[in-house]
Amino acid sequence: MGHPLLTQPLLTAILVLLLTAPVSGLVLDGYDFNLRWQPPLWLTLIAFCIHWMILLFKRWRLGEKTGKPSPWSRVSSWGSRPSVHRLAFFVLPVVGLVLPFFLGKYGLTVAILALIYVLLALGLNIVVGLAGLLDLGFVAFYAVGAYGYALGHHYLGLGFWLSLPLGALLAACCGIVLGFPVLRMHGDYLAIVTLGFGEIIRLVLNNWMDFTGGPNGLRVDFPTFFGLEFSRHAKEGGIPIHEFLGIDYSSNTRNIFIYLVLFLVVLLILALVSRLKTMPLGRAWEALREDEIACRSLGINHVTVKLSAFALGAMIGGIGGVFFAASQGFVNPTSFTFFESALILAIVVLGGLGSIPGVMIAAVVLTVLPEMLRDFSDYRILVFGLAMVVMMIWRPQGLVRARRPVFQGRKA
Amino acid sequence: MVATMAAEIFAQQTVNGLILGATYGLIAIGYTMVYGIIGMINFAHGEIYMVSAYLAAIFLAVLHFFGLTSVPLLLVAVLLATVLVTALYGWFVEKIAYRPLRHSTRLAPLITAIGVSLILQNYVRIAQGARSQGMPSLLQGSFILPVGDQGGVVQITYVQLLIIIVAFLSMAVLTFIMQGTSMGRACRATEQDRIMAALLGIDTNRIIAIVFVIGAAMAAIAGVLVSLNYGSFDFHIGFITGIKAFTAAVLGGIGSLPGAMLGGLILGLAESFFAGFVNSDYKDVFAFSLLVLVLIFRPSGLLGQPQITKV
Numbered sequence: 001m002g003h004p005l006l007t008q009p010l011l012t013a014i015l016v017l018l019l020t021a022p023v024s025g026l027v028l029d030g031y032d033f034n035l036r037w038q039p040p041l042w043l044t045l046i047a048f049c050i051h052w053m054i055l056l057f058k059r060w061r062l063g064e065k066t067g068k069p070s071p072w073s074r075v076s077s078w079g080s081r082p083s084v085h086r087l088a089f090f091v092l093p094v095v096g097l098v099l100p101f102f103l104g105k106y107g108l109t110v111a112i113l114a115l116i117y118v119l120l121a122l123g124l125n126i127v128v129g130l131a132g133l134l135d136l137g138f139v140a141f142y143a144v145g146a147y148g149y150a151l152g153h154h155y156l157g158l159g160f161w162l163s164l165p166l167g168a169l170l171a172a173c174c175g176i177v178l179g180f181p182v183l184r185m186h187g188d189y190l191a192i193v194t195l196g197f198g199e200i201i202r203l204v205l206n207n208w209m210d211f212t213g214g215p216n217g218l219r220v221d222f223p224t225f226f227g228l229e230f231s232r233h234a235k236e237g238g239i240p241i242h243e244f245l246g247i248d249y250s251s252n253t254r255n256i257f258i259y260l261v262l263f264l265v266v267l268l269i270l271a272l273v274s275r276l277k278t279m280p281l282g283r284a285w286e287a288l289r290e291d292e293i294a295c296r297s298l299g300i301n302h303v304t305v306k307l308s309a310f311a312l313g314a315m316i317g318g319i320g321g322v323f324f325a326a327s328q329g330f331v332n333p334t335s336f337t338f339f340e341s342a343l344i345l346a347i348v349v350l351g352g353l354g355s356i357p358g359v360m361i362a363a364v365v366l367t368v369l370p371e372m373l374r375d376f377s378d379y380r381i382l383v384f385g386l387a388m389v390v391m392m393i394w395r396p397q398g399l400v401r402a403r404r405p406v407f408q409g410r411k412a
Numbered sequence: 413m414v415a416t417m418a419a420e421i422f423a424q425q426t427v428n429g430l431i432l433g434a435t436y437g438l439i440a441i442g443y444t445m446v447y448g449i450i451g452m453i454n455f456a457h458g459e460i461y462m463v464s465a466y467l468a469a470i471f472l473a474v475l476h477f478f479g480l481t482s483v484p485l486l487l488v489a490v491l492l493a494t495v496l497v498t499a500l501y502g503w504f505v506e507k508i509a510y511r512p513l514r515h516s517t518r519l520a521p522l523i524t525a526i527g528v529s530l531i532l533q534n535y536v537r538i539a540q541g542a543r544s545q546g547m548p549s550l551l552q553g554s555f556i557l558p559v560g561d562q563g564g565v566v567q568i569t570y571v572q573l574l575i576i577i578v579a580f581l582s583m584a585v586l587t588f589i590m591q592g593t594s595m596g597r598a599c600r601a602t603e604q605d606r607i608m609a610a611l612l613g614i615d616t617n618r619i620i621a622i623v624f625v626i627g628a629a630m631a632a633i634a635g636v637l638v639s640l641n642y643g644s645f646d647f648h649i650g651f652i653t654g655i656k657a658f659t660a661a662v663l664g665g666i667g668s669l670p671g672a673m674l675g676g677l678i679l680g681l682a683e684s685f686f687a688g689f690v691n692s693d694y695k696d697v698f699a700f701s702l703l704v705l706v707l708i709f710r711p712s713g714l715l716g717q718p719q720i721t722k723v
Contacts, residue, residue: 019500023463024539026470031548033473039539134519136526181708188453191522192658193707196700199655203700207693338651342526349523378538385530392524393512 005059009051016047088357093267100259108255112327114367115262116320121347121363122266122273122356123316128345129354130282131309132289133183134191137198138344140178141171141314143336145321147205150218150331160223164322171318172311179310183303198341206333217332220325222254223261258327265323269316274356276312285309286354339381346384350391352398361400420564425688426681431572431641433680434579438634439657440664440672441586442502442627448667449603449623450514455525456505458654459532460628464498464635465645466536469547483550491578495632502628506621529650537647544646547639575637582633583673586626590669599623603667652696656683659703665713674714 024039148167152158351362446454554569590596601609602619664675687695
């Protein structure tokens, strides 16, 4: 036997070479193939290095005194310090409100998308992070919100402001209808049923040509502000907002408006969720996640508690959907694939299951970063997958650990 | 005339359904065995099947390049090579993504499984390109059987016959391994009580790895046969087929081997009849609805035992 520090990574390297040689080394070309030397060799080298580094790291950790806080724990403890929270509480809303006026057209689109994902992540965080129900079909509620607005606009002529509460309500109802029969089953079955439900919704939207327009999608009107329109020339009888305010027409005005409304809604939801977390309902969610049998024997009605988490999460997802439709001006089923569910789940997992600040940071990072790294967009999903695996193994609590609500009694 | 048509469609859809079902059953074995032994849904299993379809086409091209032209020899060689490498994939995935999480929460392996399926899907997409790939038809020709007395016919291609034969042969071999060998006994023991099995000297980690390898091998057989039958595949096929195979596993009763095959056949037939007689656009919707309904009303499946949670 050779040195274990070398033989083990060598074995890994040989295995990886065997695995990757056919798939990435021999590229199919019709019924023939082309040979490519580099990709499998690179992958093999990377595998060797990673395994070697892991072994070195383990050895180094053995030599270290245990109990020393790792740099990561310092970061997350910094994130949970009350003074930091108070600072963030005052600074972030101001920054968020001022931000859109300094962004260009493209920056605004990205910012709106990031906020929509923050909303979705907050919603899924209730279901997966707090209540511990793995929902793989969260995109269904997103789709219900978006299509609720689009269909309501198309058939009933509903505007944005009416669609917002209606879409939220509709999504919440869907959550209850789906949740009621499903919540009796345990974790993994729930995951599969929600996945099936998400796919059913997408397939129906895709196939029901007469009603939803199928793959062609539906056009959506942009929102108005107390009857003021954001277009250059208003429709009959309407006043465009730039004439009303006496400013020059800019196509950004509409996006700034959507951003501001969305930002306020995010703040509202944020306040709601962080309040709920410390209220009896939120504590029941977390308790049920930890031990269902104990909770039921203590008299917690597990169906209602889970259902409330499901409905609330669905409602937030629905609101995200309405905003998505409003900002795009157009919806079609390709925006609601399983990958979208997986992406939102990745955000929640990477941010830290149950941790509200973590989830929000992850949502912003995971939407802004891919936009900045357009050149690597081929590898985006691959990296998400890798991050999910690495995170679960290395730091299952996420980047920012969820804080337990702690109550300090007043000093007498 | 109308009756003949209906009888002909019925017979043809039965044949199609049985073949579809046999492949679902083969893939479902991977889900059902893994679930039985560590209680986890191996979400990446469908992607393993997708990888095996690519491997089959690649090995076929390579063997053809080296001048192997005898069809039976090609078939056997491709099948063996694909099963071998796919089994390695299964083993590797278990080792990297699931074994480190043996003692963590229930959600953790499920989330890594989603991660693994994203990785495999995009690895294949980047390596082989996003367009769909073709598989040369090695076996051409078909049997034509008469149906009814008015001259209706039903067609069974040689590949379809091969699917049925290989599927049932591999089921038989697997049943023999599980029932008749000491390794199979160790598998069943680990499935019943992992801690007790470990105390009795069974290397449970090895057994779990073996189960993943068996599951991947069965998926590989399905991958080779299906791509021979349809002649084309892309990097998306793993997702839908994976969920349908999982439906088959649940339908038959998760954890039960004959259940997986039975569930596969029932699902294949149901889907085929639905596509033939009702609406082929909604056949996936039908399969997913079946999945949801089975999970809600009979989560223990047809041949499974209901799970009792002990405190």
